[in-house]
Amino acid sequence: MSEHDTATHEAAVSTDVHDDPVGLLQDLIRFETVNPPGDEKACIDWIGELLDAYGLEYDTYAQDPDRPNLFSTVSGGDGPPLLLYGHVDVVPVTGQDWTHDPFEAVIEDGHVWGRGALDMKSGVAMFLATFLRLAAEDEQPPGDVHLLVVSDEEGGGDDGLGYLVEEHPELFTDIDHAIGEFGGYDLELAGVETYPIQVNEKQVCWLEATFRGNSGHASFPHEGTAMGKMSSFVETVDSQRLPVHITPAAEQMFEALADAVPPEQAEQFEALLDPDQTDGVLDAMETETKMFDALLHNTANPTIVDGGDKENVVPEEVTVFLDCRLVPGQKPEDVMAELRAVTGQDPEFEVVRFDSGPPSADLDTFEELGAILEAETGGVPIPLLMAGATDGRHLAQVDVQSYGFIPMQLDDLPFLELVHSGDERVPVDAVEWGTERVYEAVQSYAQ
Ligand SMILES: [Zn+2]
Structure with a gap:
């Protein structure tokens, strides 16, 4: 059972949501995409409407009609294409203590509070804002930039990236590198400020x-x-x-x-x-x-x-x-x-x-991404081998190297304690800062 829709649309409606990644994040959190069951369709449809408003075409691919995946492209120059990808499903909130409703996306104390604030609707907001900004600008990016928003990462990806690489490998034919989770934020390791970037x-x-x-x-x-x-x-x-x-x-x-x-x-x-x-x-x-x-x-x-x-x-x-x-x-x-x-x-x-993965990682783009973070923060980029599983393993099946790059400066906010837990939240500044870094990454990719 497979569904493939192509949406084509008329000329661009002028809009400026790409200037407001924090607003995008709040909107994303307000979709209750708790997996199971996920129910990502309303959220994906809303992203489709934003793309429409910018005059962008997109395709959706779904194994389960309630759990679509969206793929779109901003055309660029002769450089190699780059994929920005993220998941909109989140883990449940049952049995957890929350100061604010986890689906209200309240801003308080300089943070956006809610399920997915870190994992990974903030990343999706950064990628979406960057993608829409590229579409709105007169100048083309150095190469094509693809946006992929998927369902079902938290459930293993059988309806999301696992399904796409199995049934639609043609989407990835020309792509060598992708930016997604996990990493790009400051993590103190052995007393040193590091910026892990997941490469394997x-x-x-x-x-x-x-x-x-x-x-x-x-x-x-x-x-x-x-x-x-x-x-x-x-x-x-x-x-x-x-x-x-x-x-x-x-x-x-x-x-x-x-x-x-x-x-x-x-x-x-x-x-x-x-x-x-x-x-x-x-x-x-x-x-x-x-x-x-x-x-x-x-x-x-x-x-x-x-x-x-x-x-x-x-x-x-x-x-x-x-x-x-x-x-x-x-x-x-x-x-x-x-x-x-x-x-x-x-x-x-x-x-x-x-879920077999490659024995070693391609570090070419790690150096570029690491340099962006190092120049801004003085922290040390680390090519991270991740103990847990992400959608990166599905991309490896179609020979796409994924880099975990959701740039954030969290200072004392304990990322690993808040992910999948009560009071998940992200600094407003971190989302804005990260969006700028993602934009830089796109502009410097393979240059
Ligand atoms: Zn995640």
Whole structure:
């Protein structure tokens, strides 16, 4: 089931919303695009109306008619095309404490408050404002600029970017580079002001591990049961690391950090990249341990257990669901072998999902984007390997390198604590500042 609409429109209506990214952000937050179910259509339609007003054509693509994705282009010069992309769905607000209604987009204390203020309607507002400004200006950008606004990032992208790269790969044929989430904001790492720009991410690998063993009536003693095997497996996975992997992505990131910090700390980052020392250094670290740990190992977290359906029957079979995240370059068979080795057990593994990514990143545009932030702030740009998954992994399937670049100066606002949490908010100044930086990025791309 697929729907593809082409909208063509008459001459431009003069308008100036591109000068007001904060207003755009407020409007975006007021669409309740909580995923599930997402219901992004009204929000996407509204973006379409703005494009109409600027005389821009656009196409929508939808697997689910209530969850469209929008693609549009501002024509540029002979330079290579650049993609600006973002998602308009947001995570739920249930069970969270909010000072203001999360869908009212109140401005108070110099901040816009609401769900999506950081993740990532502020980014969409910056991209949209930049895109409309390019359309309104007499002068063309150096190359074509594409805007892609998608649904369903928070649900894995099956109705969003995952669907587009699968069913409409032609959209991406000429595109090498894209700007999206995650990064571009100030983050203190090891006491230094850094600006992480995501260039690579770990690969999602969901496994089911099935254990079989002695079964029978629960009134007798049993050894070697599926339940026992599963629990000892989980116990080991819970308490031990899998082997260290020093990938090119981790090297790029930690070398950049080592260059940015004082010599004593630099030694620590260099030692992290020596596999004989990695785990010892992580254990000795006081902060950022978990984040760095995840970037240097495959991980496996048991999340669902399924086994037994009768109180007095010892089950023959028990299955545990493992959310594994693999460092770039690793495959499902690799983590299965590691799990067998560390636990000494040999369950039957089944791969439920594997979102493979490229082993290393193309850093060409990282340098350009980093230079923009460094010139403005003096902070240190870092090519970030991300532990979590973003839509960037879908773009990798069509050979588009994504850079996480939602430029913001947040100062003391704790980004990682507010994303997906109550009282998510963003400084008004940060949205305006970031929009200028995105515009600069477009103008300097491949120049
Ligand atoms: Zn996001």
